[in-house]
Amino acid sequence: MNRYLDLSIPEIHELFVNHKITPVDLVEECYHRIEENSDLNCFITLNKSEALEYAKKLGEEKVEEDNLLWGIPIAIKDNISTKNIRTTCASRMLENYVPIYDATVVEKIKSKKMIIIGKTNMDEFAMGSTSRTSYFGAPKNPIDKTKITGGSSGGSAACIAGALTPLALGTDTGGSIRQPASYTGIVGMKPTYGRVSRYGLIAFASSLDQIGPMTRNVYENALLLNEIVGKDKKDLTSRECEREDFTRFIGKDIHGMKIAIPNYFVSNIVSNEIIQKLDHVVEILKSNGAEVDYIDMKYLDQAVTLYQIIAMGEASSNLARFDGVKFGYRSSQSDSIEEMYANTRCEGFGSEVKRRIMVGSYLLSGENAKIYYDKALAIRNAMKEEFDRVFQEYDFILGPTTTTVAYNLDESLDDPRKSFMDDVLVIPVNMAGLPGLNIPMGENDDHMPIGLHIIGNRLEEARMYQIASFLENKLK
Amino acid sequence: MDKLTKEEVLHVAHLARIKVEDSEIEKYQIELKQLLDDVDQIKDIVVESQELLVTPVEHETILRNDSDTREVEFNMIKKNVPATNGNFVEVPVMVNE
Numbered sequence: 394m395n396r397y398l399d400l401s402i403p404e405i406h407e408l409f410v411n412h413k414i415t416p417v418d419l420v421e422e423c424y425h426r427i428e429e430n431s432d433l434n435c436f437i438t439l440n441k442s443e444a445l446e447y448a449k450k451l452g453e454e455k456v457e458e459d460n461l462l463w464g465i466p467i468a469i470k471d472n473i474s475t476k477n478i479r480t481t482c483a484s485r486m487l488e489n490y491v492p493i494y495d496a497t498v499v500e501k502i503k504s505k506k507m508i509i510i511g512k513t514n515m516d517e518f519a520m521g522s523t524s525r526t527s528y529f530g531a532p533k534n535p536i537d538k539t540k541i542t543g544g545s546s547g548g549s550a551a552c553i554a555g556a557l558t559p560l561a562l563g564t565d566t567g568g569s570i571r572q573p574a575s576y577t578g579i580v581g582m583k584p585t586y587g588r589v590s591r592y593g594l595i596a597f598a599s600s601l602d603q604i605g606p607m608t609r610n611v612y613e614n615a616l617l618l619n620e621i622v623g624k625d626k627k628d629l630t631s632r633e634c635e636r637e638d639f640t641r642f643i644g645k646d647i648h649g650m651k652i653a654i655p656n657y658f659v660s661n662i663v664s665n666e667i668i669q670k671l672d673h674v675v676e677i678l679k680s681n682g683a684e685v686d687y688i689d690m691k692y693l694d695q696a697v698t699l700y701q702i703i704a705m706g707e708a709s710s711n712l713a714r715f716d717g718v719k720f721g722y723r724s725s726q727s728d729s730i731e732e733m734y735a736n737t738r739c740e741g742f743g744s745e746v747k748r749r750i751m752v753g754s755y756l757l758s759g760e761n762a763k764i765y766y767d768k769a770l771a772i773r774n775a776m777k778e779e780f781d782r783v784f785q786e787y788d789f790i791l792g793p794t795t796t797t798v799a800y801n802l803d804e805s806l807d808d809p810r811k812s813f814m815d816d817v818l819v820i821p822v823n824m825a826g827l828p829g830l831n832i833p834m835g836e837n838d839d840h841m842p843i844g845l846h847i848i849g850n851r852l853e854e855a856r857m858y859q860i861a862s863f864l865e866n867k868l869k
Numbered sequence: 870m871d872k873l874t875k876e877e878v879l880h881v882a883h884l885a886r887i888k889v890e891d892s893e894i895e896k897y898q899i900e901l902k903q904l905l906d907d908v909d910q911i912k913d914i915v916v917e918s919q920e921l922l923v924t925p926v927e928h929e930t931i932l933r934n935d936s937d938t939r940e941v942e943f944n945m946i947k948k949n950v951p952a953t954n955g956n957f958v959e960v961p962v963m964v965n966e
Binding site: 754 | 888901903910911918922926
């Protein structure tokens, strides 16, 4: 079998332009690799016959020379709606659900002639930090198959780390792109809230959810982000931004950049092997003319509590639509409509999802809405203002993405709090609507990847790619 | 271990419209209590401003006209409907006589 998929996207593009290979060659190689690595369980649904047919059709067309993503295979997380391709959210509830329309990001992917290979595994309704809550079984970490991929975009992360496709889309509500990217050693960007339309993304917590690119390197991440951003009249929370090339600062140096590291991000909640890698990054930054300060930031240690209230509250409301009436699973055991709702939701949802919906419903009921939800929103506002204050003085905030490396797949799922604590360092970014990027910064003695988390001010993705690419080169 | 009462679990499950099997009640008594204890910590956090941040959206969201934006044929959505009767979605009895 050929190994074209190991080439960079510009190299593949060159081969297309010079008629050395066709999209069919790449797509066949993808499916060959997916079949050879089926134990990774990265995909819930493959789009094989349609993808091959489309690749053949593309091969008969003229290569778009100014479109680097022409004919490039991509994997899509299974909570993003794809017309005529089953979209399950890794839940029994949507096991047989086939959308009749494309999410806006999927329309954009198609308009740039990328080829959709399949739908990736994830935590059920994106609720979890290990992808083990999937109704279809957990994906495995390609670096060590006894370890978790992280989550919730675990299938997309493993797909990139296992070199099954060059590009993937994930979604991030409280770290679900960046944390699995860290655990599998890839690049994952959660863009500024509103950068990417959420139309067609099956909602978990609407004020936190954002779609973003997961890739092998920083440059290709920026390339994919270029094509998925933009105001969308179907998503009123999407924002009007001038068209920009997110790769434009890549290759420039970092002299004069001001970087803050919150003391909480290097406190005793983070393992020593990770702190050591971060120390090395700080040395690189300083020796290349950047200024690095350790600072205090309020409220960071409260992020998990805030997240629990806001995310579970919003989820309980968003997931009310799964009632067995118009689509999805319906229990056959009911004599009345009330019974049908309760039975359908009991049988259709897994235990993590049920737990979160129950707590969320309770938190929003009656007086509780004031006691919990309003208080959480007040702290959320204070947290955002705290970030604003730091960004008046600094260009970026850095820290580790996770407190440990990926742990064992068979570690107990019994503690309902564990899945929240895995995301303790990445949740604040969603609260404030900021962009956050994971890049690999090394590995531990067992070769498990360690991730660096770069937080930028709103709409500063291009500058984040600049520092990320600089560090990526220095850390090679 | 500290846990919710059976009645509290059933109350929360009813709010969420999720049936809880008898065999699951004890599990939920413990797990829901752990999560509710976690979120209770919010009461101790001191915050100066009472301004709420509901969404990070900074721009004005403009309401669209209250009119149809597109039409979808029932035949298209029918394949995802769990039970149909002709051109209707079929559900169990909603009104008791």
